[in-house]
Amino acid sequence: MREVKLVVVFYSRYGATEQFALAAGVGAVQAHANIRLRRLKDLADGETIARDPRWTENLERMNRDYIAPREIDVDWADVLLVASCPESLRETEQYVEAVLATPGRNDHLLIVPLVDPSSDAPEDRLASAREQARKAVENARKLKA
Amino acid sequence: MITLRLAKERGHADHGWLNSYHTFSFANYYDPKQMGFRALRVLNDDRVAPGRGFGSHGHRDMEIISYVLEGSLAHKDSTGTEEVLEANMVQAMSAGTGVIHSEFNGSAKQPVHFLQIWIEPAEMDVEPSYQQFAYDPVEKKGRLRLIAGPDRKTAEPAALIHQDARMYASVLAAGEALEQPIAKGRYAWVHCAEGNITLNEHALKEGDGAAISDEAALQITGAGPAGGEFLVFDLA
DSSP states (O other), X not given: OXXXXXXXXXXXXXXXXXXXXXXXHHHHHHTTOEEEEEEOOOOSOHHHHHTOHHHHHHHHHHHHHOBOOOHHHHHHOSEEEEEOBXXXXXXXXXXXXXXXXXXXXXXXXXXXXXXXXXXXXXXXXXXXXXXXXXXXXXXXXXXXX | OEEEEOGGXXXXXXXXXXXXXXXXXXXXXXXXXXXXXXXXXEEEEEEEOTTOEEEEEEEOSOEEEEEEEESEEEEEETTSOEEEEETTEEXXXXXXXXXXXXXXXXXXXXXXXXXXXXXXXXXXXXXXXXXXXXXXXXXXXXXXXXXXXXXXXXXXXXXXXXXXXXXXXXXEXXXXXXXXXXXXXXXXXXXXXXXXXXXXXXXXXXXXXXXXXXXXXXXXXXXXXXXXXXXXXXXX
């Protein structure tokens, strides 16, 4: 079985997108991928974040749990799975644009946006994330064959 | 035959927040001659700075046992488990079909010193699971206290792993001795976690290990000024 290296890049404020991204990570591991999880930094300024205690609390935890994506992650990856936050799409949009604009980047890199069916029941939502990740790994494996 | 794996010969990575010694190949330390012993694949001796740790990362098809020597370790995983592990507690995670977990020093002030052990499972694709239990430290004094094994029913609480392997912990005072027979065709690994011990006349100090094959028994004695704490793995 060919090794597939996958980075889940997400932006989350209150933890919901983080959970969705983690479920995608589990799906990728289930599909025998080697994974990394990376959280995009906030574009909002510190004052805006400080006015929102729930955001501040989650940010402190997520800053401990994840680092931001680095260039070497993109160089390493076969697949970037991107999970956006419904409260703000700017972080992931800017990140994907920057990756696409990087000179000399890996031409074979698959960039796959995760579709969050946020209206579904929590379990269905996480199952969807796992399934999307599994499919992305299978597709990457086929491309490497 | 006893083959020593000395502490000073182990792989080493010092990231500032993490000071890790690898008995077997792990991460950036790769030695094709040190890829594990029987089903024992990883034995890392980790010291993590206060408040720091390993962010969320994935595992698949591995039995992962954490044995804390000093401090506390906070664990969180995708099965929904969130626990804090301290000395004289054992955590075992069967990664099976896949889990994502994070491990951090549970203290903002004290470093944590723990051993992380990976045992290759005999069975793939099992449902991921997490086990944690505490035991009285007296239970490992002067005897081998079972920590993990494949048996569903044990005389004392132990973690269930999906491999024909048993992990024991023991503390021997200086001069105190024990003997453990090795069944024919079985192998063993001994890891000196702290202090000093003598294994069949070989002196082992903190971080030293030994691969044992074709031996009928282990004779282990506490040595040095204060004896030692060690792990014994009984392996197929």
